[in-house]
Amino acid sequence: xxEKTALTPSTHTAPPAKFSHGVRKGNILQVAGQxxxxxxxEGRAPTPAGxxxxxxTLQTFANVKAILEEGGAGWxxxxxxxxxxxxxxxxxxxxxxxxxxxxxxxxxxPPAARTTVYVGLPKGLLIEIDALxxxx
Amino acid sequence: xxEKTALTPSTHTAPPAKFSHGVRKGNILQVAGQxxxxxxxEGRAPTPAGxxxxxxTLQTFANVKAILEEGGAGWxxxxxxxxxxxxxxxxxxxxxxxxxxxxxxxxxxPPAARTTVYVGLPKGLLIEIDALxxxx
Amino acid sequence: xxEKTALTPSTHTAPPAKFSHGVRKGNILQVAGQxxxxxxxEGRAPTPAGxxxxxxTLQTFANVKAILEEGGAGWxxxxxxxxxxxxxxxxxxxxxxxxxxxxxxxxxxPPAARTTVYVGLPKGLLIEIDALxxxx
Numbered sequence: 001x002x003e004k005t006a007l008t009p010s011t012h013t014a015p016p017a018k019f020s021h022g023v024r025k026g027n028i029l030q031v032a033g034q035x036x037x038x039x040x041x042e043g044r045a046p047t048p049a050g051x052x053x054x055x056x057t058l059q060t061f062a063n064v065k066a067i068l069e070e071g072g073a074g075w076x077x078x079x080x081x082x083x084x085x086x087x088x089x090x091x092x093x094x095x096x097x098x099x100x101x102x103x104x105x106x107x108x109x110p111p112a113a114r115t116t117v118y119v120g121l122p123k124g125l126l127i128e129i130d131a132l133x134x135x136x
Numbered sequence: 137x138x139e140k141t142a143l144t145p146s147t148h149t150a151p152p153a154k155f156s157h158g159v160r161k162g163n164i165l166q167v168a169g170q171x172x173x174x175x176x177x178e179g180r181a182p183t184p185a186g187x188x189x190x191x192x193t194l195q196t197f198a199n200v201k202a203i204l205e206e207g208g209a210g211w212x213x214x215x216x217x218x219x220x221x222x223x224x225x226x227x228x229x230x231x232x233x234x235x236x237x238x239x240x241x242x243x244x245x246p247p248a249a250r251t252t253v254y255v256g257l258p259k260g261l262l263i264e265i266d267a268l269x270x271x272x
Numbered sequence: 273x274x275e276k277t278a279l280t281p282s283t284h285t286a287p288p289a290k291f292s293h294g295v296r297k298g299n300i301l302q303v304a305g306q307x308x309x310x311x312x313x314e315g316r317a318p319t320p321a322g323x324x325x326x327x328x329t330l331q332t333f334a335n336v337k338a339i340l341e342e343g344g345a346g347w348x349x350x351x352x353x354x355x356x357x358x359x360x361x362x363x364x365x366x367x368x369x370x371x372x373x374x375x376x377x378x379x380x381x382p383p384a385a386r387t388t389v390y391v392g393l394p395k396g397l398l399i400e401i402d403a404l405x406x407x408x
Contacts, residue, residue, distance in 0.1 A: 002272070004212065006246030017231045018238035019250035023215050025270045026163075027298075030215040033251030076276065079295050079302040080404075084253050088394055095289045102290035110278030114291035115305030115402045117356050118392030120254030122224055130251045132216075134297045136274075138408070140348065142382030153367045154374035155386035159351050161406045162299075166351040169387030220389050256390030258360055266387045268352075 002026050009066035011039040013046070022067035029071045029133040033084070034063040035125050048124060053090050056126050057097045064131050075102070076109040077133040083116040084128040091116065094127065138162050145202035147175035149182070158203035165207045165269040169220070170199040171261050189226050189262050193233045196265050204269060211238070212245040213269040219252040220264040227252065230263065274298050281338035283311035285318070294339035301343045301405040305356070306335040307397050325362050325398050329369045332401050340405060347374070348381040349405040355388040356400040363388065366399065 007022030007029075008014065015021055015032075022031045036056030037046040049059035068074055085094060094116070102111055112131070121128055143158030143165075144150065151157055151168075158167045172192030173182040185195035204210055221230060230252070238247055248267070257264055279294035279301075280286065287293055287304075294303045308328030309318040321331035340346055357366060366388070374383055384403070393400055 004215075004245040004270075004272075015247075017250075018235045018243075018247045019217065020246050020248065023246060023249050025215060025272075028215060028270050030249045030268070032216075032249035033253070079276075079297060079300060080304075080402075081291065082251070084251075088392055091394065099290045107290075109276040110292050110295060111287075111290045112292065113295050113302045113304035113402070114289075115354070115356075115400065117305070117400065120224055122227065128251065128253065130216075130249070132302070134276075134300050136297075140351075140381040140406075151383075153386075154371045154379075154383045155353065156382050156384065159382060159385050161351060162408070164351060164406050166385045166404070168352075168385035169389070218387070220387075256360055258363065264387065264389065266352075266385070 007067050007070040009070045011066050013040040022071055024071040027135040029068065029073050029077070029135060031064050031067045031131040033128045033130045034060050035128050036060045037063065053093055053126050054097060057094060058101065060127055060129050061101050064129055068133060073133045073135050075105050076107055077135050078112040078131050079134050080132040081112045081114045082130050083114060084119050084121065085116060086118065086121050086126055088118050090126065143203050143206040145206045147199070147202050149176040158207055160207040163271040165204065165209050165213070165271060167200050167203045167267040169264045169266045170196050171264050172196045173199065184260055189229055190233060192262050193230060194237065196263055197237050200265055200267050209269045209271050211241050212243055213271050214248040214267050215270050216268040217248045217250045218266050219250060220255050220257065221252060222254065222257050222262055224254050226262065279339050279342040281342045283335070283338050285312040294343055296343040299407040301340065301345050301349070301407060303336050303339045303403040305400045305402045306332050307400050308332045309335065320396060325365055326369060328398050329366060330373065332399055333373050336401055336403050345405045345407050347377050348379055349407050350384040350403050351406050352404045353384045353386045354402050355386060356391050356393065357388060358390065358393050358398055360390050362398065
């Protein structure tokens with residue numbers, strides 16, 4: 001894979017605009033900003049996994065992971081996670097979800113670096129995450 | 137180009153602070169956050185292309201592209217676009233501009249991944265974009 | 273270092289969650305979002321260097337630098353600095369601090385690209401910075 005390849009897992013729709021859910025070129029893999037949308041269903045608008053931070057965060061992790069795997073990578077290859085929250089008061093809960101999730105993933109390499117900032121997101125969305133991976 | 141090289145297109149001023157508009161090192165090229173300023177004119181303060189999202193977005197694309205080209209790259213090499221808007225209500229219009237622009241660029245490779253978030257920007261600016269490219 | 277390695281300088285605590293302060297894999301080094309916390313002291317909660325932008329910015333630079341050095345890199349290797357401020361009115365002062373600091377660092381290579389945006393940060397924090405470096 002030295003060509004630039006678009007990564008479109010079966011759980012994702014074709015991108016709604018001229019961007020890719022993920023791209024890989026050589027050993028670099030970039031995951032686009034993912035939110036807590038459930039796996040795509042033909043003819044249904046994108047639907048969040050739920051209204052809670054917990055539901056959206058876990059679904060967002062699943063969406064990032066699907067793109068990593070589509071590109072032949074996994075969490076152990078991720079160098080940087082960018083976490084966008086809408087509310088500073090969500091930080092502690094997100095951290096708890098984050099820790100529990102990555103415990104369960106049984107990483108073999110050190111976890112990725114991370115930046116968390118608080119921004120605006122489209123109505124109803126509480127979290128967005130993108131990731132940069134370097135394959136082995 | 138295995139040395140780290142600053143990319144300063146003729147359309148850009150010398151950077152106003154100790155940063156580069158873009159840098160390339162080996163096959164990695166990073167474009168700094170670009171906004172919709174018109175090409176620099178000696179003795180004139182930086183001037184946005186206009187007040188509308190359309191004017192600023194198209195100028196921002198041109199500014200990113202100038203830096204890519206200064207580094208021997210093009211849109212096909214871009215892995216990640218980070219789009220910063222100030223208003224969630226601008227998302228649909230930005231997407232339409234984005235799609236039309238990249239249709240016209242006749243990409244030969246899949247489009248870059250993208251994250252869009254809503255932040256504060258200096259007064260008068262509606263959009264900022266930075267980009268990470270991996271050359272072939 | 274082709275393995276993914278966690279970078280934890282002696283000035284930093286063990287990360288409070290399943291992320292790394294920095295990671296290096298091959299020639300890519302990613303520094304996690306740093307804020308103006310003083311060097312860690314066992315048993316003391318993370319403590320900002322002060323209330324002012326100046327104090328926090330200089331401490332943040334020191335924290336980024338410690339991670340770069342832990343990974344065998346320095347400012348000259350940094351490709352991208354992401355600066356998160358909470359207040360547009362801090363831009364001019366941050367720029368002045370930025371310029372003075374990097375003058376003093378006596379860079380041998382061109383300075384990194386940079387994006388500055390305005391976001392929310394946890395109470396009391398005025399600035400956060402992360403960095404991507406390419407070694408070699």
